[in-house]
Amino acid sequence: MATVTYETASLTYPGTAKPAVDSLDLEIGDGEFLVLVGPSGCGKSTSLRMLAGLEDVDSGSIRIGDRDVTHLPPKARDIAMVFQNYALYPHMSVAQNMGFALKIAGTPKTEITKRVADAAKLLDLEDYLARKPKALSGGQRQRVAMGRAIVREPQVFLMDEPLSNLDAKLRVQTRSQIAALQKRLGTTTVYVTHDQVEAMTMGHRVAVLLDGLLQQCDTPRALYDRPANVFVAGFIGSPAMNIKTVPLSEEGGRFGKVFLPLTREQIAAAREGDGANGSVQVGFRPEDTDLVGEGTGGVPVLVDLVEELGSDAYVYGHADFDGSEERFVVRTDGRNAPEMGQTVYVKPKVGHHHVFHAVNGERID
Amino acid sequence: MRHGKYPFLVAFLAPPVALYGVYVVSPYLQAFYISLTRWSGFSGNVEFIGLANYRRLLEDDQFHTALVNNLILLACLPVITIIMGLFFASMLNIGGRRGRAGIRGVAGSAVYRVIYFFPQVLSVAIIGVLWLYLLAPGRGLVDRSLDGFWLGWLTPNEGWLGNPGTAFWWVLAAMVWMNVGFYIVLFSAGMQSIPRDVYEAALLDGASRFTTFWRITVPLLWDSVQVAWIYLAIIALDAFALVQIMLGNAGGPSRSGDVIGLNLYRTAFEAFNFGYASAMGVTLFFLTLIIAVLAMRATRRDRVEFS
Numbered sequence: 001m002a003t004v005t006y007e008t009a010s011l012t013y014p015g016t017a018k019p020a021v022d023s024l025d026l027e028i029g030d031g032e033f034l035v036l037v038g039p040s041g042c043g044k045s046t047s048l049r050m051l052a053g054l055e056d057v058d059s060g061s062i063r064i065g066d067r068d069v070t071h072l073p074p075k076a077r078d079i080a081m082v083f084q085n086y087a088l089y090p091h092m093s094v095a096q097n098m099g100f101a102l103k104i105a106g107t108p109k110t111e112i113t114k115r116v117a118d119a120a121k122l123l124d125l126e127d128y129l130a131r132k133p134k135a136l137s138g139g140q141r142q143r144v145a146m147g148r149a150i151v152r153e154p155q156v157f158l159m160d161e162p163l164s165n166l167d168a169k170l171r172v173q174t175r176s177q178i179a180a181l182q183k184r185l186g187t188t189t190v191y192v193t194h195d196q197v198e199a200m201t202m203g204h205r206v207a208v209l210l211d212g213l214l215q216q217c218d219t220p221r222a223l224y225d226r227p228a229n230v231f232v233a234g235f236i237g238s239p240a241m242n243i244k245t246v247p248l249s250e251e252g253g254r255f256g257k258v259f260l261p262l263t264r265e266q267i268a269a270a271r272e273g274d275g276a277n278g279s280v281q282v283g284f285r286p287e288d289t290d291l292v293g294e295g296t297g298g299v300p301v302l303v304d305l306v307e308e309l310g311s312d313a314y315v316y317g318h319a320d321f322d323g324s325e326e327r328f329v330v331r332t333d334g335r336n337a338p339e340m341g342q343t344v345y346v347k348p349k350v351g352h353h354h355v356f357h358a359v360n361g362e363r364i365d
Numbered sequence: 366m367r368h369g370k371y372p373f374l375v376a377f378l379a380p381p382v383a384l385y386g387v388y389v390v391s392p393y394l395q396a397f398y399i400s401l402t403r404w405s406g407f408s409g410n411v412e413f414i415g416l417a418n419y420r421r422l423l424e425d426d427q428f429h430t431a432l433v434n435n436l437i438l439l440a441c442l443p444v445i446t447i448i449m450g451l452f453f454a455s456m457l458n459i460g461g462r463r464g465r466a467g468i469r470g471v472a473g474s475a476v477y478r479v480i481y482f483f484p485q486v487l488s489v490a491i492i493g494v495l496w497l498y499l500l501a502p503g504r505g506l507v508d509r510s511l512d513g514f515w516l517g518w519l520t521p522n523e524g525w526l527g528n529p530g531t532a533f534w535w536v537l538a539a540m541v542w543m544n545v546g547f548y549i550v551l552f553s554a555g556m557q558s559i560p561r562d563v564y565e566a567a568l569l570d571g572a573s574r575f576t577t578f579w580r581i582t583v584p585l586l587w588d589s590v591q592v593a594w595i596y597l598a599i600i601a602l603d604a605f606a607l608v609q610i611m612l613g614n615a616g617g618p619s620r621s622g623d624v625i626g627l628n629l630y631r632t633a634f635e636a637f638n639f640g641y642a643s644a645m646g647v648t649l650f651f652l653t654l655i656i657a658v659l660a661m662r663a664t665r666r667d668r669v670e671f672s
Contacts, residue, residue: 054565075571087562091584100580101570148566 002065002155002188004028004051009060009070011050020046022212023060031186033179034217035203037193039235043212044192045160051190052081052158064155080149081158085165086141088133088148095120095129098147119147122181139170146178150185157182157189163198175202196236200224208232226354230361233283233354239314239329243283245358246321253282253355255299256321260348266355269364273357280364281356286314286331288352291344298345301328306337313337315344393650400643406633418644428645431616431623434533435602438540438624439656443597445541447590450548453481455582457549458556459564460574468564478553482546489543493610496539500525526611529621536611536622540604548593555589556582591664598656602649605630625649 006026012019021043028034036044049055051062053074061070069077080101088097096103098119099112107115120126123143133141142162149157162178163171179202182189193199199206200220207217208231216228227233233241246253248270252262260282262270270280292298301317315330315338330346338344355364400419403412422428457474471477484492499506502524511517521528525535559582567577583590605626608616614631616623625645633642 052565052569054568074565074569079569081566081569083562083566085560085562087560087566089563089566089581091587100567100572104571104573104576148570152570 003030003063004034004156004188004190005063006047006051007061007063009047009050009057009062011046011055011058019058019212021050024212024214026207026214026217028188028190031188033182033189033191033202033204035191035193035199035206036209037196037199037206037235038209038215040194041211042209044194044209046212047209048081048158048160048190048192051077051156052079053077078155079158080152080154080156081160082142082145082149082162084161086133086145086162088141088144090133093130093132094125094136094144094147097133097144098151101148101152115151115153116147119150122150123147138166139174142166142174146181150181155188157187159189159191161193162191163193164195171198178202197238200236206236208235210235226363228363230281230283230356233356233363237285239286241283241285241354242328243281243354243356244326245279245281248276248278248280248358253280256319258297258299258347260353261350262355266364270355270357273359276358279358281358281361283354283356284348284352286329288349289330290347290349291330291332291338292347294345296345296347298347299328300343301330301346303338303340303342303344306340308334308337310334317344319346396643396646399640400647402640404639405637406639407637414640418641419648421641422644422648427620427623428625428628430620431625431628434622434624435604435652437533438537438601438604439598441537442540442544442601443594445537446544446548446597447593449541449545450552450593451578451583451586451590453477453545453549454552454556455578458553459577459582468561468568478549481549484543485546485550487543489606490610492539492543493607496535496542496611497526500535502527523618527618529618532612532617533622536604536608539607539611540600543607544597544600548597551589551593552586555586559585587664591661594660594664595657598660599653602653602656 004026005028006024008023008025009021010019010023011021024043024047026034036047038044046055050057051064051069053069053072053076057070061068063069064077064079089100092100095113095116098116102112102115116129117126120129123146125140125143125147128136128140128144133144136144142165145162159178163174166174175198178191191198191202200223203220205217205219206223208215208223210231216223216232218226223232223236227236227241230243234243244253244255246255246260248254248262248267249259250267251259252267253260262280267280270276271278290298294300299319301315301319303315303317305316307314307316311334313332313334315332316327317330318325318327320326328346330344332338356362357364401413401415403414403417404410457470457478459468460471487495500508502508502520507525508517508520511519521531526532563581563585564577567581572580603626604624608622608624608627609630611617612622614627614635616627616631626649629642629645629649632638632645
């Protein structure tokens with residue numbers, strides 16, 4: 001068990017000008033489950049592969065515990081990885097797959113058998129130990145890949161989108177199994193996903209990356225409640241937060257004829273810097289809204305689509321502000337959802353809105 | 366499509382089948398018959414003698430020399446070529462580290478790839494002549510290199526190709542050299558279809574290059590190895606052209622480098638004993654058939670599937 005530390009670790013692929021991972025600073029605690037999340041191409045997998053030793057570190061360093069592993073080969077790092085496509089050895093049985101690392105390390109046969117059997121029991125794979133990977137279902141293969149990592153009892157688990165090849169239902173089920181397993185083993189885990197729901201449900205902390213830059217690293221709750229910038233605000237949460245660039249006045253942000261009140265400090269901060277042009281970005285989550293009657297300070301929104309989910313309904317619509325069309329998503333009670341083509345009046349809940357600078361997108365408190 | 370399907374199929378299938386029948390199958394059958402006769406090849410005087418030619422084969426020392434040489438080729442050529450092919454292919458594709466992370470070939474692998482494939486674009490005749498020059502007594506590249514390393518005493522007095530003890534082994538060396546390039550390409554193609562992350566997993570599991578080669582690469586390339594084995598076995602049983610060019614019609618000093626094909630050629634076109642030559646051909650045919658079947662049996666394993 002160990003901590004993992006990235007210290008201004010960077011990597012630029014040959015032939016590209018922009019770094020794939022740009023001065024990543026990240027400290028992962030002992031036994032922590034950290035999720036790296038971001039859109040494709042954000043550098044999350046690259047960061048993980050740098051930690052695994054499958055990619056080089058151009059500058060900066062990576063430490064596991066007190067050891068500087070920046071230039072160590074993968075096998076010297078005491079890590080185990082679960083790959084997206086599982087990367088099982090197709091010519092070996094499940095037991096051989098799980099025991100391969102131990103066999104190479106020269107572990108006695110009885111010890112290997114015992115550890116493989118323990119892992120198989122933990123993962124419910126006991127009946128499949130003699131099978132080849134091709135005779136297993138997707139979920140079973142995924143568990144074998146997990147088993148291969150567990151058997152080694154490494155200091156750190158690395159998981160690169162291990163659930164993306166499973167169907168939706170199995171993914172939800174396996175998600176909770178992995179989280180429970182990690183809690184039980186207490187092994188430091190770095191988990192890469194593009195799915196923000198996975199990130200929010202599994203991680204003790206979540207690190208959001210964009211274009212090789214770390215945007216924010218915090219607990220899921222904090223990430224959701226206090227996103228550090230516009231990108232994190234829009235990326236975390238489904239459906240996404242309503243984020244609009246609106247004119248700034250002394251009273252706050254103006255939505256057509258409606259004002260969203262801002263504090264004096266927020267208005268001052270929003271005016272700083274060049275290029276803001278008297279505007280500000282304001283965001284509120286679909287659930288932080290009320291549908292109100294006409295003339296009570298709501299933004300009039302024409303309903304385009306209603307998604308009924310049973311307990312809730314998501315109302316997608318648009319509003320006209322001075323000729324420009326803005327889209328909105330609002331969560332309402334599933335039993336009283338408005339209908340398509342209707343006009344509803346949306347009023348953001350005061351105190352639950354987020355304010356960001358119009359140019360640099362940073363959060364303004 | 367139902368209507369007129371058979372005329373369509375027959376129109377396309379009949380010509381090749383007819384050609385195959387006339388020019389491949391019927392000569393085979395004729396050869397079986399000729400092997401049971403005494404025939405000079407030109408006269409109309411064909412004498413049926415039953416299995417006499419085959420009985421003679423059993424006692425023919427020169428045929429035994431040729432057969433043993435073919436069996437030496439059969440034992441050595443596939444093994445050496447496949448091991449070298451696998452080794453070079455894995456160096457070209459996954460062997461390199463260049464002091465950096467990840468899976469890649471050795472530095473300059475693109476250049477090596479072309480060089481290794483080079484013999485494959487040369488005809489056998491050119492390769493034979495090339496090796497004659499290499500092995501030319503005293504002035505060839507081999508002798509000069511040996512001299513350069515003070516190893517000139519290794520060269521036999523009669524020259525490499527003039528000594529019954531060494532001549533045939535140089536033919537084997539030339540055969541390996543001319544074939545290995547193709548199998549490097551074949552195995553490289555196979556390796557490229559192995560998912561990269563399998564190698565990465567092996568790297569993380571702590572496998573050395575040697576372990577990766579034996580425990581991952583070779584088992585996953587087994588299909589290609591099996592094909593290579595059969596091709597090379599067939600090549601080993603032939604070897605006529607290269608032996609003929611490098612060692613001449615006589616099959617080298619004291620006929621020590623003779624192979625069945627060359628023996629057959631001499632019997633037919635120098636001694637004009639077509640019946641006996643056909644018996645050799647038929648023997649070679651069955652030998653090849655048996656070995657191909659055995660090779661296929663021996664190397665049969667579970668098909669590997671990548672998920």
